[in-house]
Amino acid sequence: MSYQSHYFQEVRKAQQRAYVPYSHFKVGAYLKTKDGRHFYGANVENAAYPATICAERSSLVAAISEGYRPGDFESITVTVDAEHPSSPCGTCRQVLKELCDDDMPVYMTNHKGEMIKSTVAELLPHGFSGKDLE
Ligand code: THU
Secondary structure: OOOHHHHHHHHHHHOOOOOOOOOOOEEEEEEOOOOEEEEEOOOEEOOOHHOOOHHHHHHHHHHHHOOOOOOOOEEEEEOOOOOOOOOHHHHHHHHHHHHOOOOOOEEEEEOOEEEEEEEEEHHHHOOOHHHHHH
């Protein structure tokens, strides 16, 4: 299913849950499952900075922990308060590659309501996956 206006309201709700005492940069993620459920994600920072988890991975980890499996996801919407819509970091792109279909839409938004559509494969071309271990 393609982008719907309520995805933006939902992802902005998720963003408010961010725990960002260090960067003050709130990121939200709204992960839709193919069976019609959704998971929120927010970035959760840590005084030991590398222990921070991004919003995208938060939503995916929540879904997998609830029993969802690779291939169960329909889309992810991400939001930031920035001049340009959010762009998932390299680590999140790798985790998206692991858990989501290559053609799954990734909707990147910002506080102005701008939206850029991409896909997992577009964000991580020639990405490494379990197939490469065979
Ligand atoms: N962040 C995300 O949540 N997602 C990304 O893809 C990029 C970065 C977070 C991590 C950190 O809490 C803050 O944004 C600044 O890097």
